[in-house]
Every structure is written in structure tokens, then in C-alpha cells.
Amino acid sequence: MNGDAPPRRVWLCADDYGLSPGVNRAIRDLIEAGRLNATSVMVVGPAIGRDEVSALNDAAAKSPRCAIGLHATLTAPFHPLTMHFKPLDGGLFLPFAKLLRAGLLRRLDPEIIRAELTAQLAAFIEKFGRAPDFVDGHQHVQLFPQVRDAFLAAVKEAAPQAWVRQGGRHHSLAQRLGTPKALLLDILSAQFRRGAARMKVAFNPAFAGAYDFSKAPDFAELMRQFLDGLPEGGLIMCHPGFVDDILVRLDPLTGQREREYAFLAGDAFPRLLAVNNVTLA
Template sequence: MSIDNDIKRVVLCADDFGMSEAIDTGIIRLAEQGRLSAASCLSLGPTFARHAQALAGTGSQMGLHLNFTESLGRPGLYLPLATLIRRAYARRLDVAVLRAQIQDQLEAFETVLGRAPDFVDGHQHVHQLPQIRDVLLQALAGRYAGPARPWLRSTRAVSLGGLPTRQRAKARVIQALGAAALRRNARRLGFHLNVRFAGVYDFRGGESAYGRLLSSWLERLQDGDLLMCHPAARADAADPLGQQRLAEFNVLAGADAGRWLGQNRIQGRRVHFGQDA
């Protein structure tokens, strides 16, 4: 699956673009630096429309970060994650509401950028939950065809051996919440997905902890894999993850990260998934 003999075909994706000025600025800077190849966008987020063209100018892939857990000041179906999971597994979500909200978020993305998203994933991985994944796949299959069809994020974890216990546990829980079913149903409809997924942790520990994790994740990545991150150029006091977002940005922008990327034959460049494992 490699594009050449030297460079692995890996997606380096920052989540939450469109949530805040600090997040958007950090993602754009890292993309310009060649440390990212993709960003997942909250199309109804307060800053998405203002900064989307600047991100597009970096050449990064831009995807829809499907959102059912953060209202960001807008009306709609936005529930605490645990509540959403319970209702999805009990099949107690209103399908008509799901369909309308997915359509609204896709239309908002298309209105700003004039095209389909390159890929679709979910804020807090909601895209893989029961009911949501079914409605999402139906919407995407009906809306896009051929080269315009987005690929989807799989949360099937990379090899977790040697990672801290709590990080392994969180990655396994996320995977168990819907990776297999999403993959099976998506492939049946002809969608492509990344092969494996890295970047899950507890958003603690500052730069030192994140640096250790990043180095370890990069060593595990192979062709077709995806690394998720959540950087911001400064710590927003209103964001409970603000300090750790800044820590991620500082590590990703630093010389060590550049060296780790080189050692593992990974570059921040666009990846087009024509097949998946």
C-alpha cells in the first residue's frame, strides 16, 4: 500500500478544527510545518467558517467531525457521551433527528468549502455508535459517489503492547464501542477506512507524557494507519483540555517530533485510501 519504497502512507490528523481560535491556529501552523496531513472539522463550530479556507490552503485533507455531544451554542441533539452511548445501544435515539443533524453538518461543510469532506469521523468517536453509524452510512451513500465519496475513520487500535495500562484500556474501550460493526457495514457499501488507529490517551501529563506516547505511537504506525491528535496554539481557559492541547502542540511542533517522524518514515502529506486491510 506504500506510495513509494521509503515513506509510509499514514494520516496525521488533528481533531476539533472549528471549535476555537486557539485550536484552529495551532492546527494551521502544524499543517504549514508539515507535521499534519489532515484535520477533522466541526462544521457548525464557531470558528470553522472563518478559518476553513486558511486550512485548505495548506493542502491538508479536511474531514467532517460528526458531533452529537457538544452544542457549541447551537440547538440540536447534543448529549453527554455516556448518555448518548446508552441511548444508542438501547436504540432509543430518534432516527429522523439523527438524519437531519447529519445532513445539517454535511451541508455546513459543503457551503463553506464548496465540496464534500475528504473523510468523516466523529467527535468522541460517535460516528461508530449503533443507530448513528447506520444513518451516517445511508446519508453518505446517498449523497456521494465515486471520487467524492469520503473515507471513514476506524478506531481499530494499533498494537498496544508496552503502552501504559490506562491508555491501553481506553483504546480498547473505544474500539469495542463500534469499530468492528462500522468497518463491516462500511465496507459492504464500498467505503474505505484507515487500517488502524493511534492517539488515544487520557489527556494528562503535559509535554513529557505526550512526547513519550507520541514517540511510541509513531513507532507502531504502518501503511494505512491514522494518528489522532488535539493540538492548540495556546491554552484556552474555557477549555478543560486547554493545557494539554497546548502541550500536544508544543511537542508536535518541536524538533523531537520531526526526528521521530523521519526515523519512522512518516511525512505530513495527503493520503488517499483506495483500499483498506
């Protein structure tokens, strides 16, 4: 740590606002405490009514550094806003693996994808009275083949001042090869960055936060790894929340959300930021 160097400013973004009341409440608590400086909103989620939007705006007003973005959603168990979206699975978006495979095999219709993303952007603007500060994707769908071009085109048209999330990491090759999921994100993100650059859409310079949620690892140690070497303007994804019945019904990531919340709300987190000479931008 260099005490004379200015602190690195990074984004710490809580995904999934709108997924459930418990997730929403945890995110708002952390924003008000200055422990987050970004959250992305699922406009297709079941917990994104007028009161939840108003509460988020109130929390962000107490922490003016906080950015609010759109969490573009194209995977089950959620359903589209547009009437003619396809392919569907029982009226819902395809599961993650099926959507990725369809994109890799070029079986998606980019215009249908773009129309759905445009509708989600319009829903965000209607709810919040403004365009999102940034746009990312639930389960990294913005990086998928065929989806990415539609995603970038929709953002460029509806929210030209917004930046978008890419998932490429800043670690060494050896570290990247050790995590197959994150390696796939690196590959897809390289293509996404090229597309964003061509369209002159801004994006984060580096990304961290992907890990195997099923193993319930030590989130404090993970955060130390995420911060290590993350450059100025880099982004860390997180998923804090309180478990409730709606969350249990919709998402397998439950108890780990509470462990993430506990660390981010606790005393060890600001000490870790200070040791790494990092501040939340």
C-alpha cells in the same frame, strides 16, 4: 529501521478545527509547516466563519498533501443544525456518556441522526465549496450503536468519495487490554468496519492517538508508541491548540493541546518520523 524500505505513509489528523480561534491558529501553523496532513472541521463550532474557512484553505494550499474533513458532532456543549433533533439536554446535544448509553439501549432515532449529519455535511460543502475528503466524529460518535448506520448512510449519499475514520488499533491484545477507553473503541470499531464494508465506504486500516488527556502525559513518548507498527495508511488523531477563552468555556482539554502543539512544531518530531521510517502522506 530498514533503510532500503520505502517510508510508511500515514495520516496525522488534528481534530476540532472550528472549536476556537486558538485551536484554529495552531492547526494552520502546523499544516503550513508540513507537520500535519489532515484536519477535521466542526461546522457547529463557534469559530468556523468565512475568515477561518478562508485561512484554512490558504494554509492547505501551501501544503497540498493536506486533507480537510468533517468532524461530525453530536455531543454537548454544541447544538444541532436541524430544528427537530432529539433527544436534547437544555437545547444542546446530549453529553458523551448519555449519548453512548442511549445508543447502546437503542433509544435513538437513526433517521433524526441521519438528518443532522446530512445537514452538517451540507454545511461543510457550502462553506468549502466541495465535499470533505473524509469524515470522522467528535468524541468518536460515528462508532456508537445506532449512530454508525446513520453516519455511514449520510456519508455515502452526500460524500461518496470520502473515507471515514474507524478507531480500531494495531497493537497486541496485551496492549489493547491495558487501556479500557481504547478497548471500547476497538469493540465499537469492529462493528463500524463491518458496516462500512457492507456499504462500500472506505476507511483507514488502523488508528492511534487515544490516551488519557487528564494525566498530561509525555506526548513525545505517546507519539513514539502511536507510530510503532502503524501500517501504511494508518491514522493518528491529535488535538493541538492554543488556549483561549472560548476553548476554556467549551472544552476541558486545554493545556495538553499546547503540549501537543509544542512537540509537533519542534525539532524532535521530524527526527522521530525519520527513525520510524514514516512520512506524512
